[in-house]
Amino acid sequence: MPKIFRTIFATTILLLALPVHALDATSAVTVTPLLKTTSTWDGQPIVYPEGQGEVTAFIIELAANGETGWHEHPVPSFAYILQGELEVTRRDGSVKRLKPGEALAEVVNTFHNGRALNDQPVKLVVFYTGAVGKKLTIPHPEFRLP
Numbered sequence: 001m002p003k004i005f006r007t008i009f010a011t012t013i014l015l016l017a018l019p020v021h022a023l024d025a026t027s028a029v030t031v032t033p034l035l036k037t038t039s040t041w042d043g044q045p046i047v048y049p050e051g052q053g054e055v056t057a058f059i060i061e062l063a064a065n066g067e068t069g070w071h072e073h074p075v076p077s078f079a080y081i082l083q084g085e086l087e088v089t090r091r092d093g094s095v096k097r098l099k100p101g102e103a104l105a106e107v108v109n110t111f112h113n114g115r116a117l118n119d120q121p122v123k124l125v126v127f128y129t130g131a132v133g134k135k136l137t138i139p140h141p142e143f144r145l146p
Contacts, residue, residue: 034103040107042107048131049075049131051132052131053130059124062084062121063116067115068113068114070091070112070113072108073128074130075129077108078127079104080125086116088114089112089115091111111143
């Protein structure tokens with residue numbers, strides 16, 4: 001069998017043997033999918049920056065009726081809402097609302113603002129998948145919706 005066919009065959013067998021979950025469910029382990037996507041919530045493809053990869057995680061708390069202020073992320077980030085209702089507005093006026101237990105792939109290189117709704121604080125976990133030395137967030141306090 002030619003080497004190329006052996007390589008393709010071996011790769012196919014390896015890929016078929018890989019589990020589809022990070023951890024398989026058992027009687028002692030419950031696995032609840034939160035998010036699996038190749039695009040941000042506004043439909044843009046997720047592209048990781050070049051360089052040495054670096055993952056940064058934060059718990060972010062937004063005061064009742066508080067706002068993040070207009071900003072953008074030059075790297076992909078992923079959020080999971082722990083508490084409260086969050087409204088994210090893009091520069092074009094489109095809106096995404098999230099409640100506890102919901103997750104999203106955040107917009108990249110897109111001006112947006114987060115706002116806590118219903119007189120309640122918001123608490124979320126955010127994972128940034130950047131590169132060493134790369135900014136995670138760029139504020140844009142000068143921006144206002146038209």
